[in-house]
Amino acid sequence: MRKTTTYVLLGMALLVGAWASFELLGPKTPIPRYASASIGGDFQLSSVDGERKLSDFKGEVVLIYFGFISCPDVCPTSLAVMRQAIDQLSEEQREKVRGLFISVDPERDTVDELNAYTQYFSDRIIGVTGSTEEIDSVVKQYGAYYKFVQLDDSALGYTVDHSARIYLIDPEGQLADILAHDVNPNELHSKILAYL
Amino acid sequence: MKYLATALLISASLAQEADMSFDEVRVRAVPPGANISAVFMNVKNNTSTDLAIVSVDSSVADSVELHNNSTEDGKMKMRRIDQIKLNANSEIKLKPGGLHIMLIGLKRPLVEGDKIDLRVNLSDATSQSLEVPVVNIRPTMNKMTH
Numbered sequence: 369m370r371k372t373t374t375y376v377l378l379g380m381a382l383l384v385g386a387w388a389s390f391e392l393l394g395p396k397t398p399i400p401r402y403a404s405a406s407i408g409g410d411f412q413l414s415s416v417d418g419e420r421k422l423s424d425f426k427g428e429v430v431l432i433y434f435g436f437i438s439c440p441d442v443c444p445t446s447l448a449v450m451r452q453a454i455d456q457l458s459e460e461q462r463e464k465v466r467g468l469f470i471s472v473d474p475e476r477d478t479v480d481e482l483n484a485y486t487q488y489f490s491d492r493i494i495g496v497t498g499s500t501e502e503i504d505s506v507v508k509q510y511g512a513y514y515k516f517v518q519l520d521d522s523a524l525g526y527t528v529d530h531s532a533r534i535y536l537i538d539p540e541g542q543l544a545d546i547l548a549h550d551v552n553p554n555e556l557h558s559k560i561l562a563y564l
Numbered sequence: 565m566k567y568l569a570t571a572l573l574i575s576a577s578l579a580q581e582a583d584m585s586f587d588e589v590r591v592r593a594v595p596p597g598a599n600i601s602a603v604f605m606n607v608k609n610n611t612s613t614d615l616a617i618v619s620v621d622s623s624v625a626d627s628v629e630l631h632n633n634s635t636e637d638g639k640m641k642m643r644r645i646d647q648i649k650l651n652a653n654s655e656i657k658l659k660p661g662g663l664h665i666m667l668i669g670l671k672r673p674l675v676e677g678d679k680i681d682l683r684v685n686l687s688d689a690t691s692q693s694l695e696v697p698v699v700n701i702r703p704t705m706n707k708m709t710h
Contacts, residue, residue: 437595437597437598438598438599438600440592440598440600440601440602440631440642440664440666441592441602441633441642441660441661441664442633442640442660442661444592444595444701445660445661445701447595448700448701477597481596481597482597484595484596484597485595485596485597485598487596488595488596489595513638513639517641519643519644521644522627522629522631522644522668523626523627523629523668523669524600524629524644524666524668527641527642527643529639529640529641529642530639530640531638531639531640532638532640533638549640550660550661
């Protein structure tokens with residue numbers, strides 16, 4: 369029996385507010401942090417190289433994405449966007465950027481499979497997952513959403529409804545921006561540069 | 565002579581206008597670990613009859629299904645659908661984030677440069693066989709941000 373996650377409505381509202389204020393104030397004003405909106409924060413999940421914490425990547429710009437390997441369309445699109453944004457960086461800059469693909473489907477996705485999957489897109493993206501409880505906790509922290517849905521009429525068996533955003537974490541570990549899953553790679557590239 | 569050339573040109577263009585046309589047909593190259601993929605294409609129904617894609621076959625997958633992606637309140641949802649309607653004299657685009665043909669249970673990895681076979685079965689009991697190139701589907705760089 370799979371646990372469904374809760375939709376953090378309040379968090380979302382705060383987030384939209386923070387985003388709106390950023391959009392309205394424009395780039396000349398200091399970039400606001402999302403920390404005050406109580407979204408984001410450290411977490412620990414498992415990778416092929418053992419436990420990884422978000423705080424392990426202090427000093428780097430981290431791109432967090434919630435997805436799963438059998439996601440046929442949206443997740444590969446987002447990872448391809450990340451790849452294109454990262455590929456435009458210089459070698460030195462690339463070393464300071466990390467993608468974190470968090471699988472919400474630990475039953476199907478092993479850390480080995482996640483490693484092969486993320487490496488296909490970029491050697492700067494690592495795959496992590498954990499127990500349902502651990503995943504639910506991170507999902508809640510970031511105001512994300514996922515829900516397993518049985519598909520009785522499909523050979524897939526089940527699918528996962530999910531939010532698909534790219535969370536940009538600044539080198540201090542604070543949530544700095546949230547981008548659409550199909551954001552223009554050039555835009556993501558510029559956003560990364562702004563925090564490097 | 566001039567008239568003859570014009571007549572030939574007209575008949576040639578008429579001959580090219582098939583009842584159905586399938587353009588930009590492509591299947592997504594598959595990352596390691598994934599045994600599913602999606603086929604995208606632009607389908608044009610040049611007839612005056614409403615048609616539909618009712619099923620698709622391919623030798624590379626255990627199952628081939630028609631699916632649609634939709635977004636509700638920022639949540640991505642994918643569901644199976646029975647058919648993809650092709651209205652008379654109109655074009656429909658199967659593309660990332662929307663309608664697509666889903667390959668489930670791939671029998672081999674799909675690598676860029678490969679080709680796969682596909683048979684699209686239509687509601688008028690005809691079918692169209694296509695050879696589909698495997699491509700790395702790249703996000704468009706010129707998409708406007710919202």
